[in-house]
Amino acid sequence: MTEPELRHLHAKAALVDLDGTLVATEHRSRAVSTRLFSSHGLPCDDTLPASFVGRRGQEAVADHVHRFPGHTVDELFEEACGYLMRPHSPPPFAVPGAAGLLADLHGRGASLAVVTSGMRAHVTELLDHVGGAGLFQVIVTGEDVSDG
Secondary structure: OOHHHHHOOOOOEEEEEOEOOOEEOHHHHHHHHHHHHHHOOOOOOOHHHHOOOOOOHHHHHHOOHHHOOOOOHHHHHHHHHHHHOOOOOOOOEEOOOHHHHHHHHHHOOOEEEEEOOOOHHHHHHHHHHHOOHHHOOEEEOHHHOOOO
16 A cells, blocks of 8 residues: 555554565465475476465365375475575565555554464564564464364
């Protein structure tokens, strides 16, 4: 939103998604899923990483576990998460305007909630890019629900 649009916003509450809305992470997810498949000698075209977007990681991996003989969903998911921690992993960054919008809403006393399919440990780190988890009264992660 532009600065003039923010001045006319009278929200009392906001419920926002995290990945791709507040913090750019899709480039990281693509890199991780590509690396996971490539490291096991499996082909990975552009449509495959796109199928992981907006879903809990374990659920996305479960769709493909049959392609990884001898491996479980949990093993593959842990391997994929490990790729995020490596120094060459693409860094996340705030979506332009997201931090300003959140600061403005918070400053006006709006209640804020973030909902995401991501894991809580990653969520709190990612929220640091837009002002921190302390801005939010509610954080709902993929770990908090039974059906992603």
